[in-house]
Amino acid sequence: MTRTAPALDIDAILDDPDTRIIVCCGSGGVGKTTTAAALGLRAAERGRSVVVLTVDPAKRLAQAMGLTELDNTPRRVLSVDGAGKRRGELHAMMLDMKRTFDEIIEAHADPERARQILTNPFYQSLSSSFSGTQEYMAMEKLGQLRRSNEWDLIVVDTPPSRSALDFLDAPERLGRFLDGKLIRILMAPAKAGGRSAFKLLNAGFGMVAGILTKVIGAQVLRDIQMFVTALDAVFGGFRQRAEQTYRLLQAPGTAFLVVAAPERDAMREASYFVERLADERMPLAGLVVNRVHRPLVPSLSAARSSAAAEELDARGEHELTAAVLRLHAGRMQLAAREQRQQEHFTSAHPTVPIAQVPAMPEDVHDLEGLRQIGQLLAS
Amino acid sequence: MSQPTGSRGDSSGEARDTDWDGVRLHVVSGKGGTGKTTVAAALALALAAGGRKVLLVEVEGRQGIAQAFDLPPLPYEERKIAVAPGGGDVYALAIDPEEAMLEYLEMFYGIKRVGKALTRLGVVDFATTIAPGLRDVLVTGKTTEAVRRRDKQGRRVYDAVVMDAPPTGRIARFLNVTQEVAGLARVGPIKHHADLVRGVLASPETAVHFVTLLEEMPVQETLDGIEELRETGLPVGGVFVNMVRPAGLPERVLEAACRGRFDSAELALGLKAAGLADVTADASAIAEALAREVAEHAVRTELEKRERIALEEAGVRRYDLPLLPEGADLAGLYELADTLRTQGAA
Numbered sequence: 001m002t003r004t005a006p007a008l009d010i011d012a013i014l015d016d017p018d019t020r021i022i023v024c025c026g027s028g029g030v031g032k033t034t035t036a037a038a039l040g041l042r043a044a045e046r047g048r049s050v051v052v053l054t055v056d057p058a059k060r061l062a063q064a065m066g067l068t069e070l071d072n073t074p075r076r077v078l079s080v081d082g083a084g085k086r087r088g089e090l091h092a093m094m095l096d097m098k099r100t101f102d103e104i105i106e107a108h109a110d111p112e113r114a115r116q117i118l119t120n121p122f123y124q125s126l127s128s129s130f131s132g133t134q135e136y137m138a139m140e141k142l143g144q145l146r147r148s149n150e151w152d153l154i155v156v157d158t159p160p161s162r163s164a165l166d167f168l169d170a171p172e173r174l175g176r177f178l179d180g181k182l183i184r185i186l187m188a189p190a191k192a193g194g195r196s197a198f199k200l201l202n203a204g205f206g207m208v209a210g211i212l213t214k215v216i217g218a219q220v221l222r223d224i225q226m227f228v229t230a231l232d233a234v235f236g237g238f239r240q241r242a243e244q245t246y247r248l249l250q251a252p253g254t255a256f257l258v259v260a261a262p263e264r265d266a267m268r269e270a271s272y273f274v275e276r277l278a279d280e281r282m283p284l285a286g287l288v289v290n291r292v293h294r295p296l297v298p299s300l301s302a303a304r305s306s307a308a309a310e311e312l313d314a315r316g317e318h319e320l321t322a323a324v325l326r327l328h329a330g331r332m333q334l335a336a337r338e339q340r341q342q343e344h345f346t347s348a349h350p351t352v353p354i355a356q357v358p359a360m361p362e363d364v365h366d367l368e369g370l371r372q373i374g375q376l377l378a379s
Numbered sequence: 380m381s382q383p384t385g386s387r388g389d390s391s392g393e394a395r396d397t398d399w400d401g402v403r404l405h406v407v408s409g410k411g412g413t414g415k416t417t418v419a420a421a422l423a424l425a426l427a428a429g430g431r432k433v434l435l436v437e438v439e440g441r442q443g444i445a446q447a448f449d450l451p452p453l454p455y456e457e458r459k460i461a462v463a464p465g466g467g468d469v470y471a472l473a474i475d476p477e478e479a480m481l482e483y484l485e486m487f488y489g490i491k492r493v494g495k496a497l498t499r500l501g502v503v504d505f506a507t508t509i510a511p512g513l514r515d516v517l518v519t520g521k522t523t524e525a526v527r528r529r530d531k532q533g534r535r536v537y538d539a540v541v542m543d544a545p546p547t548g549r550i551a552r553f554l555n556v557t558q559e560v561a562g563l564a565r566v567g568p569i570k571h572h573a574d575l576v577r578g579v580l581a582s583p584e585t586a587v588h589f590v591t592l593l594e595e596m597p598v599q600e601t602l603d604g605i606e607e608l609r610e611t612g613l614p615v616g617g618v619f620v621n622m623v624r625p626a627g628l629p630e631r632v633l634e635a636a637c638r639g640r641f642d643s644a645e646l647a648l649g650l651k652a653a654g655l656a657d658v659t660a661d662a663s664a665i666a667e668a669l670a671r672e673v674a675e676h677a678v679r680t681e682l683e684k685r686e687r688i689a690l691e692e693a694g695v696r697r698y699d700l701p702l703l704p705e706g707a708d709l710a711g712l713y714e715l716a717d718t719l720r721t722q723g724a725a
Contacts, residue, residue: 028411028546029597056548058596125512182501212502214488220567261412264706265446296668300655308653320632321649324669327627327676333704361678363595 005346008286008353010378013255014043014153021146022285023249025158026259027269031290033057034364034373035259035357036157037065037092041367042374043153044090045080051091051151055138055159064366065092072096072103074145078367091151097137101127104140109230117230122223134159135169139245146248168249168280255285262289262338267345274349286353287345288377292338293359295331302332398617398696398723402586404526404579405541405616408550408604409590410597414621416443417707418590418700419543421715422619425725427467428716431538434470434525435460438518443543444471449709455479457525464713470537472525476507479517487568512559516573519556523579547589547600551607554580554587558611586616591690593620593683598690605693617696617724620687624702626680628673636670636677643670698722 013019024036033054040052051074057067065077074091081087105117117123126133138159145154213221248254256277260270270287277284309325312318342354357376364370399405405422409415416437423435434457437444442452448460453473461469480503497503507514528536545553552559556573579585587608591597601618608615626633635641647659647666656662690697700718703711719725 030412058599060595126510182505211484211488211497214568220569263412265416265443266412268446296672297665300665304655308650308655312649312653318645318649318652320628321646321653323628323632324646324649324673325653325655328669328672330624330627330704331672337704337706361675362682 005287005342005350005352005354008288008355010039010042010355011046013285014039014046014048014378017152018253019255020153020253021142021248021251021255022153022155023158023254023256024156024259024288025256025273027266030259030261030266031357032259033061033157034370035257035288035290035377036155037061038364038370038373038377039257040090040092040153040155041077041370042378043155044078044088045371045374047080047088048153049089049151050153050155051093051145053093053095053138053141053145053154053156055095055134055157057094057157058363060363060365062094064364064370065090067092067094069094072099072141074151089151095134095138095141097134098127100137100141101133105231113230117227120223120227120230122220122227123231126227139249143245143248168246168276168282249282250280252283254283256282257285257288259288259290261291262293262341264341267341271345271348274352284352286355287349288355288357289342290357291359292356293331293334295328295335297328298332298335300328300332302329302336305329305332396723397725399586399725402584402616403535403537403539404523404585405539406544406550406554406580406585406587407541407590407619408544408547408587409619409621410547410600413590413592413597414700414707415546415590416441416447416543417712417715418588418619418621419541420444420447421700421712421719422588422725423469423539423541424461424463424712424716425719426539426541427461427463427469428720428725429463429465429467431463431467432470432536433463433467434472434537434540435543436472436474436522436525436540437543438474438522439543439545440473440475442473444473447707447712464717472521474518474521476514476517477503479521480506483517483520483572487572512556512573513569515553516556516560516569516576519554519580520572520576523576526579526584544587547597547604550587550604551611551613554608554613555611556580581613583614585614587613588616588619590619590621592622593686595682595686598686602689602693605695615695617698618690618693619698619700619724620690621700622702623699627676632673633677633680636674637681639674641670641673641677643667646670696724698724 013022022036022039024032024039026032033056036052036054037057040050044050052065054062054067057065062068067075072093072095074093077090077092079087079089102118106114109117135158138156142154142156145151249256258270258273258277260266274284274287305325306329309322309329312322312325346352346354355377357373360369360373364373405419405426407415407419407422409418420435423433427433435444437453444460445451445453448471450460453460453471455473455475455478457470457472459468460471463469477498481497507517522540522542525537526540530536544550555577557570557577560569560573589601589604591601605615605618628636632641643663643666646669647656647662650656650662650665650669651659656665698719699722700715703714705711707715716725
């Protein structure tokens with residue numbers, strides 16, 4: 001039996017004043033950023049004050065939204081006279097991960113301590129590397145935007161992680177690290193004012209410290225120690241901060257949209273994501289399936305179409321019709337395969353609402369293109 | 380298959396005349412959704428064909444190889460997963476940075492049985508997820524170790540290693556390990572290790588390939604990736620154009636359709652002749668709908684042509700892989716491997 005998924009009512013989500021955050025997540029290359037931008041535009045045109053936070057948009061999409069630089073500041077894309085009495089606004093920003101990190105340090109440390117951290121080689125490397133920092137900073141920025149209360153809807157596009165779930169884990173991981181035992185080992189020498197402090201620790205700690213010195217070298221260890229000591233004095237409870245962000249994501253005003261393409265790998269990832277969000281008690285709104293191929297003559301099956309093409313070929317007539325029929329058969333096959341992928345998903349997750357967006361021949365280049373995607377999402 | 384051409388060092392396999400003779404490490408990158416894992420798997424099969432031994436590694440913990448070959452998740456262990464046409468072997472390894480780190484400590488420092496302590500104290504977590512660049516050095520380090528590894532007779536253990544690498548947007552950074560660990564280690568053992576890895580990655584024994592679709596964004600990312608690799612002095616390999624659809628219609632028909640001048644009247648006659656419509660009105664309706672499909676196809680074909688021209692400018696070897704009607708299942712992988720061999724990629 002073919003299961004039909006409930007339809008995802010995008011406009012109901014966008015129009016609900018209680019929806020404050022929409023998180024678009026999914027594997028790479030499925031059109032997450034485009035979906036986020038299209039949702040933002042549609043929400044703004046329906047009268048909401050929206051900011052789209054994007055992590056790494058393709059150049060042309062960024063241009064479509066009028067973003068020319070990575071400057072970590074929301075830029076106004078357009079103002080519209082919304083459907084109701086309210087005036088909608090669309091802002092967009094690109095995350096600058098290093099600047100976001102620097103700003104946290106500057107906001108929370110006294111100038112001398114901030115300088116110590118910002119010039120530390122280990123910090124400089126950490127703040128510009130991709131190892132989880134991007135995810136962490138995306139979530140940090142989301143928290144900041146939410147707390148500022150300047151927008152009534154934030155649409156966020158998650159980073160292109162190696163694992164699409166990194167953004168859920170990164171804050172927790174960084175928090176765990178900064179509050180963990182390792183930090184205490186690393187901080188010990190700095191606190192006691194010398195390397196001899198390792199001796200004060202128990203044998204297990206001492207051994208680990210020894211290995212660390214041996215493998216990463218004394219200078220690096222000192223950099224890390226200084227960084228951690230300075231940072232610890234600034235934050236104390238880094239973990240607490242991570243937990244705040246996490247709770248923000250669990251709040252009822254947040255809607256997660258899993259984005260996928262109707263292909264095996266992307267749908268599998270989407271399935272995994274849906275399960276993971278449920279485990280974490282994160283509010284899932286539904287699944288967006290992009291790039292769906294829809295045949296325009298669904299009544300003419302692939303089999304009939306191919307057979308007719310063969311028949312014409314054999315008779316040596318209507319060459320063009322035969323070629324068009326083969327083209328149609330290919331399209332029907334592709335559509336059937338895509339349909340199967342979605343059915344797999346729906347049999348595993350029968351209650352997850354789905355919205356489909358048909359494949360477009362061309363990438364989106366401008367607001368008109370985004371508007372069109374928004375309409376398709378909502379229809 | 381051609382005769383051996385020149386020296387292939389101590390390769391145990393039979394030499395052949397391919398575009399990448401002498402390359403032992405094939406790094407396969409590509410934008411998300413382009414089928415990079417599928418192409419890496421097909422390339423491994425193609426390279427193994429005719430009695431060679433090839434290792435296929437994955438580095439992002441996604442178990443993509445297991446899924447491509449329809450196997451249960453792979454452990455951190457080199458195991459045979461497929462037999463290539465003509466009797467070669469494909470081995471696979473899912474590199475886990477934590478395991479790689481413990482192995483590394485044991486191999487280079489003789490530090491044993493500290494795994495639990497390190498894990499408990501968060502050292503492993505720190506090294507593999509937080510310390511900038513360290514994770515990448517660990518996985519590229521493990522990969523290059525497999526490339527260099529020799530058996531007791533001094534022969535290379537693998538004829539080639541294929542890496543299912545991170546996506547195009549991250550690839551230059553991922554491979555530019557010395558730079559990546561610079562903040563962590565300017566001198567000392569990590570720096571030394573990174574230099575060793577970099578030596579293999581930047582050598583003519585390595586080729587970094589890109590998988591793309593004939594679509595604007597993947598092509599742009601491919602061109603950017605090639606540019607970035609060239610800037611960092613890493614060896615650019617070929618471009619694998621995946622999921623290529625046949626044009627299916629004559630050029631002039633496509634051109635007309637692009638400009639909205641496709642003759643659906645002729646199509647309607649054809650449909651009637653084929654017995655797909657009895658009534659003329661039906662035939663016209665179907666023909667018009669089919670004409671819209673043709674128009675969409677024509678527009679896409681036109682765009683694909685443009686992207687192909689953009690790719691040509693990169694000046695690298697290109698290979699076409701067809702769109703498989705049934706998707707890239709196991710049979711599909713062998714079909715793609717065969718296509719790669721025919722085109723000289725392996």
